[in-house]
Amino acid sequence: MEILEKAKILSHSGKYDSCGPKMCEVKVNSGLGGIYYAKAEHKTCRLFKTLMTNSCSFDCKYCENSTSCKNKQKASYEPKELAKVFNHLHKNLAVEGLFLTSGIGSNPDKTTESMIEAVKILRNKYKFYGYVHFKVLPGTSYDLIKQASFISTRMSINLEAPNKGVLSELSSCKEYKTDILRRQAWLSRFNLSGGQTTQMMVTKHSTDKDVLKMTDWEYTNFKLKRVYYSAFRPVEGTPLENDKPEPMSRQNHLYNADFLLKQYNFKLKEFENVFENGMLPKEDPKLAIAKANFDRAIDINEADYEELIRIPGIGPKTANNILQFVQNKGKITKYEELNNLGTFVDRAKPFIEVDGKRQKMLVEF
Numbered sequence: 444m445e446i447l448e449k450a451k452i453l454s455h456s457g458k459y460d461s462c463g464p465k466m467c468e469v470k471v472n473s474g475l476g477g478i479y480y481a482k483a484e485h486k487t488c489r490l491f492k493t494l495m496t497n498s499c500s501f502d503c504k505y506c507e508n509s510t511s512c513k514n515k516q517k518a519s520y521e522p523k524e525l526a527k528v529f530n531h532l533h534k535n536l537a538v539e540g541l542f543l544t545s546g547i548g549s550n551p552d553k554t555t556e557s558m559i560e561a562v563k564i565l566r567n568k569y570k571f572y573g574y575v576h577f578k579v580l581p582g583t584s585y586d587l588i589k590q591a592s593f594i595s596t597r598m599s600i601n602l603e604a605p606n607k608g609v610l611s612e613l614s615s616c617k618e619y620k621t622d623i624l625r626r627q628a629w630l631s632r633f634n635l636s637g638g639q640t641t642q643m644m645v646t647k648h649s650t651d652k653d654v655l656k657m658t659d660w661e662y663t664n665f666k667l668k669r670v671y672y673s674a675f676r677p678v679e680g681t682p683l684e685n686d687k688p689e690p691m692s693r694q695n696h697l698y699n700a701d702f703l704l705k706q707y708n709f710k711l712k713e714f715e716n717v718f719e720n721g722m723l724p725k726e727d728p729k730l731a732i733a734k735a736n737f738d739r740a741i742d743i744n745e746a747d748y749e750e751l752i753r754i755p756g757i758g759p760k761t762a763n764n765i766l767q768f769v770q771n772k773g774k775i776t777k778y779e780e781l782n783n784l785g786t787f788v789d790r791a792k793p794f795i796e797v798d799g800k801r802q803k804m805l806v807e808f
């Protein structure tokens with residue numbers, strides 16, 4: 444098979460791995476897909492996302508690479524071929540990073556050895572010192588994962604499901620604890636400048652509460668940089684091809700809730716009062732949590748940081764602006780002052796008192 448043909452097949456197959464909440468495919472005239480604008484570390488850059496091989500000996504029911512998917516043209520890169528394709532894209536199409544994932548092939552170690560070889564060629568022969576996201580395959584041995592950590596910026600292994608029971612609905616080959624969680628524990632020991640991330644599929648088998656519980660556990664125990672969520676989409680030829688897709692709004696609400704856990708340090712128990720049958724409400728989770736949990740209006744001049752960031756319309760930066768203003772200049776007495784400090788005043792009004800006054804009542808919501 445021609446190298447361009449392989450590149451088309453393998454970059455197409457890489458689309459199911461998430462490299463950001465808002466990844467967006469770049470249209471280029473290379474004849475290939477697989478180039479995305481995605482957040483890599485602190486900036487948005489062009490990533491080439493590809494599989495090393497789309498052959499897989501596992502049977503994940505949702506996946507077009509699995510043994511259970513009927514209609515699939517198979518392809519695999521030689522390490523030097525992948526390095527050559529990436530080098531061409533880097534030099535000619537301003538691609539700044541590589542997101543390298545793969546099917547398992549005949550076994551995870553053999554495929555991982557090829558992936559490591561490809562990245563080594565990129566680093567040593569083509570002198571590419573930029574961003575490499577290296578996907579760990581379930582069951583890969585410790586020594587190979589460690590070797591990959593020396594040449595990668597960021598690494599990840601997909602959880603796919605929030606617990607063992609849900610994973611067993613989707614795949615009979617992956618063992619949740621040993622194949623995945625143990626590998627995450629190893630990754631958390633390595634010194635990766637981009638840290639580790641993971642991805643969970645959002646399916647009918649799990650509630651939002653299941654997903655957020657696992658997310659919280661992952662952030663606490665493995666210090667993950669990000670958890671990515673991908674709403675289930677049926678793939679033609681797989682055993683789940685006739686299942687309904689999960690709504691994208693569900694994925695978006697999970698990202699909003701994740702933001703509260705990770706960036707605002709909300710505690711999981713704060714969500715308890717807003718779950719309905721284990722699902723997040725249809726509105727913004729921060730607003731729902733404030734409506735459910737606030738039992739009084741917050742005096743904006745007396746509030747500490749933790750109270751301020753729980754008020755709708757106030758984020759971490761604005762909370763700090765308010766605290767500094769009160770400390771240095773005295774009381775806030777007008778909504779206009781709050782507005783100038785970055786508050787979305789209309790959202791905040793029902794939850795706050797300014798100079799002893801309240802304009803909207805909580806019950807008006």
Ligand code: SF4
Nearest residue numbers: 499501503506509546
């Ligand atoms: S291990 Fe990965 S590539 Fe293989 S079938 Fe499962 S999800 Fe697909």
